[in-house]
Amino acid sequence: MIQKPKGTYDVYGSEGQTILYIENVLRALMDRYNYEYVRTPHFEASELFHRAVGETTDIVTKETYDFLDRGERKMTLRPEGTAGVIRSFVENKMYARDVMPVKTWYYGPMYRYERPQAGRFREFYQFGVEVFGSKEAMADAEVISIPVTLYKLLGLKGIQVNINSLGDTESRERYREALIKHFEPHLDELCEDCKERFVKNPLRILDCKVDHDLDIMKQAPKTIDYLNEESKKHFEEVQEYLKAMDIVYAIHPSIVRGLDYYTHTVFEVEASVEGFGSQNVLCGGGRYNHLVKNIGNVDVPGVGFALGMERLVTALACEQIDLCSEALDVYVIPFEDTKKEALSLVQTLRLSGFKVDTDYMNKNMKANFKQADKKNARFILLLGSDEVKENLLTIKNNHTKEEYKIQKEDLIAFLDEAFLEECACKECGGNHEEME
């Protein structure tokens, strides 16, 4: 038996329903935010990612799926979404539009050659947003509000928003030097990983889980203390805008993000739910004021974020939030000699907008009733030769178990009325709950 490649997964059953539901919600959400959909290729010239993500990051140095195409061109399956969207922004000259900023969103699979574990796959889906052209703190705050709003719409409660600022290039550089100065005399106290980080990317030392409790770690300089006036002002404005939107956040000086390109605002949303694995960052992002210039030689600031679908689905499962509605409106039970009539009836109902299923297995009556229950049918239609003869239908309300004989012509009207009543009932119940 050939099995799926390591680190990939199939979507089916209720998980499929959940994912479709989430996708619908995020489409509607992006429409309300007035963002435009952008789709870019799943593979790009390898060089694009080297320039965008950074030569020293693990993502580029050891996690990409690289291949030569038949024309001997170096290609890479995209490990993240930002680079491609920026390439598209520049290549299609979106910077020359008369409406600024250009606000975009994307959704699709990304590829990283990593050892799989909970919340981490080799092919995984990201939803993300990139806003080009505005250097205002308002844009940062709006971007942060998107995942927060999405989680809220989905009913996810156990989340925490963490923000930090790396400042502009000048602040970031000053901070980097201060960090090196701080850690250099204590290098031998740090773990092996940190020694390597010291050389490659000193900012990441702050993230270390091993050396977390060391004194030199606690005394380490903070990014915020090294912000120049302008950077400080930007960061404060971001916070004011967040407050204006009632978004609860915490400042985490240790968030530096793994990608090299960030400036000013960086943020993460983490899941704080019981039973979640160690990969608890649900989404992350920040501002990148020089990345577009790096890639496309156009000096346009940007800010964005990306969100992992698999982790979102896991978080929803942890909180036992069930988004898929599999209830069937009608289940039709045919008999040996009425199958054609049954299928015709099914067709009519479907055309009228009902969710309908029937038996394709030649099951007996008992098994059919069980099927109807399993499929969570609200009504069961019995269609035997007696009914066909008299142009009648036997319809049974599967909740109340009441059974009626109705004229075939009256079926749609009967169902419309029944569902209308049920809706009214639900609204009423909802109101009562709220009032209490």
Add this chain to the structure above:
RNA sequence: GCGUUCUUGGUGAAGCGGUUAACACACCUGACUGUGACUCAGGCAUGCAUGGGUUCGAUCCCCAUAGAGCGCCCCA
């Protein structure tokens, strides 16, 4: 890339170096030629991730491979 645990029908799982691989759920058939529960009687893994090895004999012991889980690195 490193460490560690695991892999038995459709599902949850028990199991021991030895001849029938428990038990439960689900499913199928019948008692019951048009009403679901319950009950009863049957049926349902020639097989224990794959490939080797040890052994008279392996689901069980050993090795390799693949996959999954957890942790690290890193990241969403």
